[in-house]
Amino acid sequence: MNSLFGSNLKYDLKASLVVFLVALPLCLGIAVASGAPPMSGLIAGIVGGIVVGSISGSNVSVSGPAAGLTVIVLDSINSMGTFQLFLGTVVIAGLIQLGLGVAKAGIIGYYFPHAVIKGMLTAIGLILILKQIPHALGYDVDLMGDESFLQADDHNTFSEIWYAIQYSSVGAIPIVLIAMAILILFEKPKIRNHAIFGVVPGALWAVLSGILINFLYGFWKPEWQLGGDHLVSIPVLENFSQLGDLLTFPDFSMITEGTFWIVAVTIAIIGSLETLLSIDAADKLDPMKRITPPSRELVAQGIGNSVSGLLGGLPVTAVIVRSSANVASGAKTKMSAVFHGILLMILVLSIPNILNLIPLSCLAAVLFLVGYKLAKPSIFISIFKNGWDQFIPFIVTVIAILFTDLLVGIGIGMVFGLFFVMKTNFVRAITLTELNGNYLVKLQKDVSFLNKALLMKHLSNIPAGSKVIISAHKAQFIDHDIQEVLNDFIESSPDKNIRITIEGYQYQTHQKL
Incomplete structure (x- = not known):
């Protein structure tokens, strides 16, 4: 010392x-x-x-x-x-x-x-x-x-x-x-x-x-x-x-x-x-x-x-x-x-x-x-190269602090920063990839009702006659609304000749009225 x-x-x-x-x-x-x-x-x-x-x-x-x-x-x-x-x-x-x-x-x-x-x-x-x-x-x-x-x-x-x-x-x-x-x-x-x-x-x-x-x-x-x-x-x-x-x-x-x-x-x-x-x-x-x-x-x-x-x-x-x-x-x-x-x-x-x-x-x-x-x-250039999700919160914070004060500007910057964090997590929570007519629907992390519209959009884009893998190994939590969408898709898949493989997700059959 x-x-x-x-x-x-x-x-x-x-x-x-x-x-x-x-x-x-x-x-x-x-x-x-x-x-x-x-x-x-x-x-x-x-x-x-x-x-x-x-x-x-x-x-x-x-x-x-x-x-x-x-x-x-x-x-x-x-x-x-x-x-x-x-x-x-x-x-x-x-x-x-x-x-x-x-x-x-x-x-x-x-x-x-x-x-x-x-x-x-x-x-x-x-x-x-x-x-x-x-x-x-x-x-x-x-x-x-x-x-x-x-x-x-x-x-x-x-x-x-x-x-x-x-x-x-x-x-x-x-x-x-x-x-x-x-x-x-x-x-x-x-x-x-x-x-x-x-x-x-x-x-x-x-x-x-x-x-x-x-x-x-x-x-x-x-x-x-x-x-x-x-x-x-x-x-x-x-x-x-x-x-x-x-x-x-x-x-x-x-x-x-x-x-x-x-x-x-x-x-x-x-x-x-x-x-x-x-x-x-x-x-x-x-x-x-x-x-x-x-x-x-x-x-x-x-x-x-x-x-x-x-x-x-x-x-x-x-x-x-x-x-x-x-x-x-x-x-x-x-x-x-x-x-x-x-x-x-x-x-x-x-x-x-x-x-x-x-x-x-x-x-x-x-x-x-x-x-x-x-x-x-060079700082502006390097942040810009990191993408809009980094540059917009950065530049908003700069402008907000310049025209207000430190704490108010930080507060405004935090709002934009959190928006882009949520947006990034929202988009990346569910991914759909395709190779030669085979589709992989992957739940990357915890998925809530906020991701329902995105999931429905992905599933609607899968054509009839496809092979689909639904992978949920990385999702520790799946909201009930998301489960409903997946269950509906799985149950309707025979009508579209879609063959489904489920990994890491417990499918529950709907009760018939």
Whole structure:
């Protein structure tokens, strides 16, 4: 175990640094968009990394505050009246999740269709690209972490890009272009594996270049220099004695009221669904194809949410943006997630003034690359080659998530996915094959009344004078309606000079009236 940890350490440390850079603005943006203190997002990120990462059975997923819960958190804070009361519901939500994990409820995570999960990943990639275009252009009116199509300011994903084009900040554009060039350069194996340059991930070089360029603007083009909303904004401590001021503690005074429990159960259920979706997606991204125990993940998330609520943090879930950045950066074990949480804790407390120099435009470049890897054109082509029964649920999921939000889009995708699963099972449940006037009617699996019309159609196509084999060896269950159709066909076969051989089916003669 120690040797494995040592051999993977360099990969996990490099990946954790990239995940830290991705998580930092997202934690802050999600907190502010949720109507919560900025520090609550950072606390959730720290807990998601250290606590959940340590307990989780996933090797590549990363947990933290989720954009998919933003609206729910905002509404919950308003309905509870105070942030402290809301924190109480987060603690209880964590205990509910813990109970779900112990009860092995995570098994529902195995029932999400593959095409829908691939669609979710691709949609997240496209959303990352579209949502970062305004930040890349220096139009930072909206916070990072907003993944919904409809925004709080009545704009949407596409109208925001139009406004960004009209009101861009010139200084942001060279920063994002140079950052992108660095990131693309570090995708080259010779650079990524270089003895000197390869020690530090390309994302950090990109961020350092952004800070340096913005600093040089002050001497060369002061009107281009970025400040205020264009930079990361972390609360700054004057001294460590103020640390306690950043923490908010939960209030359980409403625990006997129905509203309290409605909020807690809602957070537990929605958070659990988003977690199960994200770990399934992260497992598909994992180059080693390791499988995360879903019920153990619910236990980890439950403990993490209770700890986060006790310290003043937002609810946490497994999140696909940070998880995909983790995989793309070469993470090998879950220690990458833990290290990213440690980095958040140490650097946010020790060097906030330096972190507050980071332009959002260079962080947008990092997220552009993550988004592209999730939504490459080759993914669309490969899914299309798998057939319409895979491509339609995939593309419907992509479009639905783009124009709604993650959970609504997944729900729509699931409807289409289940339709095609049922359609495929329906068609394949009964087959009819013919060779030289000999017919084989095969019941491939359990057959219900839903297959009655198909069976009748197959049997009506068998001409008089044929030889027919009815094989039901693979059918564990045959509905009564199906038995009636088969019995009628068998009884009427002498009239058509059809000779029948029965295999694996108990024919019962009808009672004559």
